[in-house]
Amino acid sequence: MADHEDPKTGKKNKGTSKEVCGYPLSIFFIVVNEFCERFSYYGMRAVLVLYFKYFLRWDDDLATSIYHTFVALCYLTPILGAIVADSWLGKFKTIIYLSIVYAIGQVAMAVSAIHDITDTDRDGTPNNMTFHVVLSMVGLFLIALGTGGIKPCVAAFGGDQFGDHQERQRRTFFSVFYLCINGGSLLSTIITPILRAQNCGIYSKQKCYSLAFGVPAALMVVALVVFIVGSGMYYKAKPEGNIMGDVCKCIGFAISNRYKHRSKQYPSREHWMDWAEDKYDKLLIAQIKMVLKVLFLYIPLPMFWTLFDQKGSRWTLQATTMDGNFGAIVIQPDQMQTVNPILILTLVPIMDSVIYPLIKKCGLNFTPLKRMTVGMFLAALAFVCAAVVQIEIDVSRKHLTYFNLTQFVNGMNKPVNVSTSEVVFGQIEKFHYSNYSQIRNGRATFFLQSGQLSCAFSRDFGFGSSYTFFIPSTLSLGSNCQESITGAEDIKPNSVHMALQVPQYFFITAGEVMFSVTGLEFSYSQAPSNMKAVLQAGWLLTVAIGNFIVLIVAEVAKLPKQWTEYVLFASLLLCVCIIFSIMAYFYTYIDPTEIEAKFRRNVGDDDDDKNDKQRKLEMEMMKRDLDRSDDEHYKGKQTKM
Ligand SMILES: N[C@@H](CC(=O)O)C(=O)NCC(=O)O
Numbered sequence: 001m002a003d004h005e006d007p008k009t010g011k012k013n014k015g016t017s018k019e020v021c022g023y024p025l026s027i028f029f030i031v032v033n034e035f036c037e038r039f040s041y042y043g044m045r046a047v048l049v050l051y052f053k054y055f056l057r058w059d060d061d062l063a064t065s066i067y068h069t070f071v072a073l074c075y076l077t078p079i080l081g082a083i084v085a086d087s088w089l090g091k092f093k094t095i096i097y098l099s100i101v102y103a104i105g106q107v108a109m110a111v112s113a114i115h116d117i118t119d120t121d122r123d124g125t126p127n128n129m130t131f132h133v134v135l136s137m138v139g140l141f142l143i144a145l146g147t148g149g150i151k152p153c154v155a156a157f158g159g160d161q162f163g164d165h166q167e168r169q170r171r172t173f174f175s176v177f178y179l180c181i182n183g184g185s186l187l188s189t190i191i192t193p194i195l196r197a198q199n200c201g202i203y204s205k206q207k208c209y210s211l212a213f214g215v216p217a218a219l220m221v222v223a224l225v226v227f228i229v230g231s232g233m234y235y236k237a238k239p240e241g242n243i244m245g246d247v248c249k250c251i252g253f254a255i256s257n258r259y260k261h262r263s264k265q266y267p268s269r270e271h272w273m274d275w276a277e278d279k280y281d282k283l284l285i286a287q288i289k290m291v292l293k294v295l296f297l298y299i300p301l302p303m304f305w306t307l308f309d310q311k312g313s314r315w316t317l318q319a320t321t322m323d324g325n326f327g328a329i330v331i332q333p334d335q336m337q338t339v340n341p342i343l344i345l346t347l348v349p350i351m352d353s354v355i356y357p358l359i360k361k362c363g364l365n366f367t368p369l370k371r372m373t374v375g376m377f378l379a380a381l382a383f384v385c386a387a388v389v390q391i392e393i394d395v396s397r398k399h400l401t402y403f404n405l406t407q408f409v410n411g412m413n414k415p416v417n418v419s420t421s422e423v424v425f426g427q428i429e430k431f432h433y434s435n436y437s438q439i440r441n442g443r444a445t446f447f448l449q450s451g452q453l454s455c456a457f458s459r460d461f462g463f464g465s466s467y468t469f470f471i472p473s474t475l476s477l478g479s480n481c482q483e484s485i486t487g488a489e490d491i492k493p494n495s496v497h498m499a500l501q502v503p504q505y506f507f508i509t510a511g512e513v514m515f516s517v518t519g520l521e522f523s524y525s526q527a528p529s530n531m532k533a534v535l536q537a538g539w540l541l542t543v544a545i546g547n548f549i550v551l552i553v554a555e556v557a558k559l560p561k562q563w564t565e566y567v568l569f570a571s572l573l574l575c576v577c578i579i580f581s582i583m584a585y586f587y588t589y590i591d592p593t594e595i596e597a598k599f600r601r602n603v604g605d606d607d608d609d610k611n612d613k614q615r616k617l618e619m620e621m622m623k624r625d626l627d628r629s630d631d632e633h634y635k636g637k638q639t640k641m
Pocket residue numbers: 038042181182185186340341344512
């Protein structure tokens with residue numbers, strides 16, 4: 001669809017096919033697409049670490065490492081997506097093609113979690129683990145490519161749909177978009193752990209990871225279909241050329257040119273990027289300088305993500321050693337992650353409409369960089385809370401899992417069959433015992449059958465407990481199993497309650513609102529008009545690096561106690577927070593539009609009747625303006641930090 005220009009106002013009006021309440025109708029499809037895609041991503045991610053641990057039977061460290069490698073990959077691929085969209089396919093086609101790759105990846109994950117495929121001896125465990133590992137790794141790679149690749153495209157594609165006369169609607173769209181992300185994440189993080197906790201299988205029943213991955217796969221297909229249905233209504237901007245490539249080439253030229261002219265006989269230039277002036281447009285150089293200033297500030301940021309993304313790994317594993325019985329409901333360890341989107345949905349409006357205005361009323365200038373510093377501090381505090389909870393668990397804990405394990409000893413002189421509605425213990429020979437089997441938390445009823453003898457008994461199981469039940473030799477027709485069968489508690493249930501994780505979730509989410517939401521807006525406001533995507537990709541790269549840091553620190557530190565690792569991460573972030581606050585203090589806000597306008601006025605117009613000397617003088621003044629960042633505009637105020 002082409003741009004339409006209002007002949008009276010001269011304003012651009014893009015997606016004019018249909019409008020609802022001032023919004024282009026096409027936006028509806030994009031918002032629904034984002035909701036389904038985030039449901040798919042967060043739903044799969046919520047159960048991932050438990051899939052590694054309990055299905056693939058990896059230890060905590062390997063599970064955590066692969067989890068963070070995957071998340072890191074998801075945030076490395078946005079660069080790829082941005083390049084493909086900008087220089088080749090355009091956003092629309094990139095979203096379509098990569099969504100297909102994404103959906104295939106999700107399906108591969110779901111198939112990899114079907115234990116029956118390789119369970120040749122039908123004992124409930126896969127016999128060819130390599131098949132499951134390889135298929136799930138291929139699936140995760142495709143998902144990372146898809147989700148990361150479309151990430152910088154979808155929001156920007158949504159923004160493209162608005163005409164110049166729809167500024168207010170465009171702003172609202174971005175807020176709704178963020179709420180949709182967290183709505184999708186909230187729902188999926190509730191639903192997929194419930195699906196995972198079901199028992200399913202053809203030959204034997206096991207935890208249903210295939211369903212927990214299958215539903216996100218289905219939602220990704222829905223996301224794709226919804227996006228395609230809206231196809232006829234979208235405004236599809238043409239690819240603008242590979243701006244990232246231009247930026248890299250320009251920087252490369254500046255460095256090599258500087259190196260060529262390293263001898264003292266050449267006068268030095270004010271900024272090293274000025275060495276690119278011999279070949280590149282001054283406007284492009286000015287824009288790159290703005291980007292580099294922000295990228296420099298990004299250097300300490302990965303540490304925040306290092307802590308933030310551990311809620312999906314270490315914190316979920318921590319929850320497996322806790323008691324999730326909340327009375328009316330029983331919370332699964334992976335469901336604790338829902339606390340984050342719930343708090344996001346409440347904290348974002350509270351911050352925007354109450355806290356920030358209140359701080360402003362108190363006369364404090366709570367600039368974006370100050371907010372981000374406070375956000376980092378809150379994340380460090382969250383890890384201190386996690387360490388305290390961990391100490392509490394270590395003191396009370398006797399074992400490492402939240403599953404309940406049960407075995408039977410048959411004291412009778414004949415075989416007996418034991419089962420529940422979900423688990424089959426099978427036939428236990430006389431004077432023999434069964435293997436341990438996993439039993440769901442809460443009340444379970446066991447059915448015993450031996451010849452004419454048939455009876456049932458029920459017991460309550462606390463999180464993480466383990467029992468051995470004795471079937472007495474005296475058990476006979478008409479016996480009361482409820483009274484005759486005795487049980488010994490091998491392992492006591494977990495006693496530290498999952499509610500104790502709420503403070504750490506509160507601090508990490510308050511930190512996220514201050515750090516992440518503000519950081520996104522900061523990156524957008526400080527980026528030159530044609531490099532907003534470059535800075536978004538740079539911002540997402542900090543998430544990727546943060547996840548790699550988890551791997552490095554966990555590998556290098558190899559701390560014996562989990563709580564000491566939490567304290568280590570909190571201390572590291574605190575140090576980084578101090579460094580960032582110093583860097584932020586020296587940062588001065590710029591108004592990219594103003595700087596660009598000055599350059600355009602003075603550089604682009606060759607027909608200008610100013611004489612060369614005058615123009616040169618003005619250019620020098622502007623360059624100084626930029627290098628010293630004299631334009632300390634932030635929302636119309638002179639401000640530092
Ligand atoms: N708060 C997160 C969602 C979550 O962790 O459940 C968020 O908003 N992330 C941004 C995104 O783009 O996914």
